[in-house]
Amino acid sequence: MQCPFCQHTDNRVLESRAAESGRSIRRRRECLRCSRRFTTYERIEQVPITVIKRSGDREVFDHSKLLLGIIRACEKTDVPQPAIESMVDDIEAELQQRPSREISSREIGERVLAHLQSLNEVAYVRFASVYRQFQGITDFVETLNQLKAEGRQADDQVPETGDRTPAFLS
Numbered sequence: 001m002q003c004p005f006c007q008h009t010d011n012r013v014l015e016s017r018a019a020e021s022g023r024s025i026r027r028r029r030e031c032l033r034c035s036r037r038f039t040t041y042e043r044i045e046q047v048p049i050t051v052i053k054r055s056g057d058r059e060v061f062d063h064s065k066l067l068l069g070i071i072r073a074c075e076k077t078d079v080p081q082p083a084i085e086s087m088v089d090d091i092e093a094e095l096q097q098r099p100s101r102e103i104s105s106r107e108i109g110e111r112v113l114a115h116l117q118s119l120n121e122v123a124y125v126r127f128a129s130v131y132r133q134f135q136g137i138t139d140f141v142e143t144l145n146q147l148k149a150e151g152r153q154a155d156d157q158v159p160e161t162g163d164r165t166p167a168f169l170s
């Protein structure tokens with residue numbers, strides 16, 4: 001790290017501490033040549049992720065859009081919002097760790113489903129109905145049967161009908 005005053009590259013760290021709510025580390029440094037002090041910040045690199053949609057359109061991955069979609073899927077379920085928030089954080093961290101900067105919307109959907117399945121059945125089925133774009137009632141029933149086959153009680157928790165009935169049921 002070059003000294004901003006004399007451009008010398010050797011310095012010593014006087015102090016390191018967490019900054020920006022733990023998202024970065026602030027270091028106070030002293031130049032070994034001119035003895036002047038300066039501050040550096042270290043952050044995790046967040047390279048934007050491009051989502052390739054079904055239509056072939058591309059858009060930048062949007063954390064809050066994904067969060068809202070999942071909150072909607074979890075309405076009237078007992079999934080607490082903090083659990084949803086940490087789930088979205090986990091998914092985004094997974095995406096950041098992939099070697100590719102591009103991901104299909106389908107793969108994101110599958111990752112959400114994998115997380116939701118272990119969290120809440122009703123939310124899982126609702127989300128699946130949107131992201132897997134069920135072709136009709138058959139796909140929906142198949143998913144429920146799959147859940148039942150896994151020893152769960154999804155049939156007791158079918159999303160209630162009414163204004164929240166997913167379009168594929170109508």
Ligand SMILES: [Zn+2]
Nearest residue numbers: 003006031034
């Ligand atoms: Zn210096």
